[in-house]
Amino acid sequence: MRSSALDADARVQRILATVDSIQKGRVASYGDVAREAGLPRQARLVGRVLGRLPSGSKLAWHRVVDAAGRIRVGGASAREQKRRLEREGVAVSTKNRVDRAFFAFARQRNLD
DNA sequence: TATATGACGACGA
DNA sequence: ATCGTCGCCATAT
Numbered sequence: 001m002r003s004s005a006l007d008a009d010a011r012v013q014r015i016l017a018t019v020d021s022i023q024k025g026r027v028a029s030y031g032d033v034a035r036e037a038g039l040p041r042q043a044r045l046v047g048r049v050l051g052r053l054p055s056g057s058k059l060a061w062h063r064v065v066d067a068a069g070r071i072r073v074g075g076a077s078a079r080e081q082k083r084r085l086e087r088e089g090v091a092v093s094t095k096n097r098v099d100r101a102f103f104a105f106a107r108q109r110n111l112d
Numbered sequence: 113t114a115t116a117t118g119a120c121g122a123c124g125a
Numbered sequence: 126a127t128c129g130t131c132g133c134c135a136t137a138t
Contacts, residue, residue, distance in 0.1 A: 043134095065119090066121080074119080
C-alpha cells in the first residue's frame with residue numbers, strides 16, 4: 001500500500017479527467033488543472049503527464065497552456081497545439097499566446 | 113539518502 | 126512586456 005492518500009496512478013486519472021472537462025473553445029493553465037484535480041501546487045506534474053500521453057490519445061491536451069496563456073511546448077507540437085486551438089475558435093497570437101478571456105477556470109482577483 | 117530534472121508559477125529588475 | 130531567478134514537487138538516477 002502507498003502511504004500517500006493518492007497513489008501516482010490515481011493522480012494521473014484525476015488530471016486526465018480534469019483536462020477532459022475543459023470545454024471546447026476554452027483553455028486552462030497547468031496550475032488550474034492541478035488545482036481543479038485536487039492537487040494544488042502540482043502544475044509540473046500536469047505537464048509531465050501530458051508530455052507522456054500515448055500517441056493515439058483522444059485527450060484534448062492542446063487546451064492546456066501556462067499561467068500567462070503561453071504555449072509551453074516546443075517544436076512541431078507547438079504549431080499543432082496552435083492549429084488545434086484556432087480550429088475551435090481560440091485566438092492564438094503570433095507569440096503563441098492566448099488571452100485570459102479564453103480561460104475556463106478564470107481566476108477571480110481579490111480586490112482588497 | 114542525495115542530486116538532478118522539468119509541457120510550471122510568481123516576482124523583481 | 127521581457128528576461129532571469131528562485132520556489133515548488135513528484136520522479137528519475
